[in-house]
Amino acid sequence: MKKLEDYVVSIPDYPEPGIIFRDVTSILQDAEGLQLAIDSLQKKLEGLDFDVIAGTESRGFIFGMPIAYNLHKPFVLVRKKGKLPRETVSVSYDLEYGSAEIEMHKDSIKPGQKVVLIDDLIATGGTIEAAAKLVEQLGGEVVKIIFLMELAGLHGREKLSKYDVESVIRYE
Numbered sequence: 001m002k003k004l005e006d007y008v009v010s011i012p013d014y015p016e017p018g019i020i021f022r023d024v025t026s027i028l029q030d031a032e033g034l035q036l037a038i039d040s041l042q043k044k045l046e047g048l049d050f051d052v053i054a055g056t057e058s059r060g061f062i063f064g065m066p067i068a069y070n071l072h073k074p075f076v077l078v079r080k081k082g083k084l085p086r087e088t089v090s091v092s093y094d095l096e097y098g099s100a101e102i103e104m105h106k107d108s109i110k111p112g113q114k115v116v117l118i119d120d121l122i123a124t125g126g127t128i129e130a131a132a133k134l135v136e137q138l139g140g141e142v143v144k145i146i147f148l149m150e151l152a153g154l155h156g157r158e159k160l161s162k163y164d165v166e167s168v169i170r171y172e
């Protein structure tokens, strides 16, 4: 039987020289791969008491939504600035060159709610750290953060030391 790792195509020098891009579309375009990815992520939430799943744009939507549906939880969106139509809260964070801003709808999380954050991959950890700050601005508690893939060599976890973080596949 194929392992989840076997479905990931790694693309050298994309989007820039020196970067190995781990592609998730190669998982999604295979029915077995897709099922294995969702099931493996969902397993990380077994026995966890939580209220909401929040996914980060855009691959966090792909993996977060089916899990929220399966577990009968709400799914809320963390989007790039300017995409959400109603009142938002926002956080800026640093990129290698420049900065980015992400937002959530103000009413997407109620104070005291226990929130699971999900994305396809952690690299430097900047995106998910910013997402966690957004959840906390809204009064939510981040009870778990899950990724399909972790680029461990970039030490993104160090930014997330106060959270419970798990990933399915780890690349050194």
Ligand code: 5GP
Binding pocket: 020, 021, 022, 023, 024, 056, 057, 058, 059, 119, 120, 121, 122, 123, 124, 125, 126, 127, 128, 156
């Ligand atoms: P970070 O903020 O942790 O540095 O970067 C993580 C974000 O960039 C995630 O939203 C993720 O989707 C995207 N990302 C960075 N590198 C890769 C990669 O190699 N493969 C995929 N699929 N996404 C990546």
